[in-house]
Amino acid sequence: MGNNLSGTTDAINLFQQIATSQSLTSQNLQDLQTYVQQAQQNLFNDVTGKKDAAIQNAYGELKANTNALHGINYYAKRNEQLNSIQNDIVETAQKQATAVQSDSNLAKRQNEINEWEAQNKQDTLFVYSQLLIILSTTVILAYLMSIGILSSYVFYCVVLALVLVFIFTIVNRAQYTRSIRDRRFWNKRRFPTDTTPLNTNICLNATSESGITVTTNTDMSGNSF
């Protein structure tokens, strides 16, 4: 800092001595006065100049660091606020994306339901058209029987056959739709699934008896083979 208290006191003592010795030896008092005042001014400037430099340095540093601290505080606060705003936007976007996804899934599922229903109706239409053919044939055969062209025996045999075919069609379609057809897609078939895990110990036991070394590996699903 350059402001040594004892040094200042020493300088003052020295100055006092110089002034005293000068006053004893000098014959020109005016010169002495000028000299003393000059020395006083120089000492004053030296002492206060060093103090001024020290405080300028310290205060300047303080101001610079304070301004930097304030700036970075504002920066941090702004970033926090931006972060918060961005998180809100992300949340909103996420909700929107979820809604869009949900809409999409809903529309997809509704489409599947509608398709299943339409195909079911097509099947029913097939049965109705079959019934219409059978009834129309029966009407024609009945007319032919009524005018004597066809015998009643032939008529009843044909009608019975047609009725049996119709019943078989209905039973077959109903049973197929109930047990085999996929519940989600009309044109898909359900296959029975066997969830029993394979018993690989049988293989290990068999190979160990034969003396062949077997290493067991496990796949990603946890099945060992």
Added chain:
Amino acid sequence: MSGFCKLNTTADHTNDWNTPYPSSPSIVTGLSGTSFTRDMNGLIQDSDIPGIITKLQTQGIIPAVPTQSNTSSSDLETFLKKDMELVDGIKAEYCYYNERYVWAINQLFGSLIGPSGQGYTSVSTASQATIQKYLGASVQLNQKLNDITKVCKGISASRASSIQGLGTRVNQLNAQLDKTSASLTSQQKILTSGKDNTILYKEMERYSQQKNRYSNNMLMLYSFLNITALGLLFYVYRSSSSE
């Protein structure tokens, strides 16, 4: 000394050179309630400065830097305002004591060189007392100025370390911002492609609804035809029976 402080060179501080700085915040007043050691030059030991800074923060003279991430804007504004008051207050306090110090130094030199400005061939007891009085005042005021300068440097160092800490937090926030920005971009992609799929599925659903309506119409038609055929069959059967 005009560089840092504006001095009133004609002011007489005979009666108030020892008056403490009246305004707040005051570093010298805060130091009076703090224990510390001085070196052989009368300066505060460097090792005591951090403790002094902490004590002054506890007293509220130096505002504490907000370090928590959930500091409100109003708390931050309060801190910044108090900080600026501290910085301005340090200068005001320094200049207050500095003016008295300059006065004391001038009085001391004046007492040394005497009224004629030529020095003394011998120093009387009264003159020596005067010299000692002004010397004591200069030493006291010089010590206060040195204390303020030391504390000023200590606060500056403390601020520098706070800046480092905040810098780390700012970097973390920046990283978070980048991550959130990437998340936003991916959300935008989902929204864009999701909307296209939604439109497609909705169109498909509309088409399947239309198909269902057509099927309903066909079912009604065939039902009618079947009933008609049944009626015809019944009529033919009745006709043949009546014959």
